């Protein structure tokens with residue numbers, strides 16, 4: 001195992017003195033030049049010694065070594081304020097059928113790890129002002145049939161109108177060496193582009209926090225890979241952006257040992273949190289129906305929808321411009337794209353209800369903002385009548 005480099009600055013060792021000399025000379029000459037230029041004649045602070053860490057080749061650092069635990073809330077996490085997030089600790093409340101169900105090789109229960117990570121993540125998110133709900137609070141059996149259990153988890157997110165539903169899990173495989181991160185979305189990439197956006201940021205956050213050695217070619221996966229045509233029930237029932245995280249494998253013996261450690265669980269929660277903070281920073285676009293106001297409309301007439309890029313309301317330079325990619329705007333009625341007109345100044349889009357439509361239908365308006373973030377809740381229900 002490679003030795004860990006220390007983060008603290010220290011004096012240069014003998015072996016690297018020759019390499020460091022030009023830097024010292026450069027710093028010395030620079031310091032003299034600045035001193036000569038300063039009219040006030042103030043004394044410059046002494047330059048700190050150069051740490052060997054600053055000069056080491058990149059390969060000298062070991063990715064899988066974790067830094068000291070340190071969980072500050074970054075300034076961009078403020079964009080999470082009032083964002084509604086439902087966290088689902090996987091398997092908490094479910095019946096344990098025995099036979100080592102969802103347990104690691106020495107008996108660690110996946111459910112208990114999922115709950116710890118969810119609770120830590122809630123702490124981070126609350127500290128940033130997010131509105132967080134957990135689907136399950138206590139590690140006790142609810143004695144529900146599995147189908148009902150899974151439906152209720154997603155239903156909690158639907159009821160809240162959550163901006164994100166995140167189901168937290170840990171993976172298992174017959175091969176004990178398997179240990180990597182995967183994030184799951186439901187069905188096809190087109191089913192919910194906003195879910196993919198969240199999954200991308202969550203993946204990068206987890207990668208940085210857990211520092212697993214192994215990477216799969218594509219860590220964003222459809223749940224159809226496991227259940228073709230159905231997917232995972234928790235994602236299938238969700239009518240809001242939904243992602244299922246499989247951060248690592250509890251079936252991998254060294255990983256199971258790490259997952260027992262609450263600090264490691266907190267690292268994972270922090271990784272998810274940093275991902276979510278970046279996700280929120282990139283803007284969370286929304287749409288709203290302007291006309292018809294009550295959602296009732298005649299076929300052949302126009303709908304008017306307002307667009308919020310998730311960024312402009314923050315003000316600042318360029319806030320007067322709608323920050324979306326015009327080509328990314330898509331308007332659909334019951335899944336079929338229709339022509340539309342984009343008015344950038346009014347931040348609105350218009351489209352005509354197809355003549356053939358009758359009864360309850362779904363209008364969907366999606367676009368990508370400058371960060372590639374898609375509309376969180378693109379679907380709007382309409383009641384269409386004949387002429």
Ligand SMILES: [Zn+2]
Pocket residue numbers: 090091110169170171
């Ligand atoms: Zn699971």
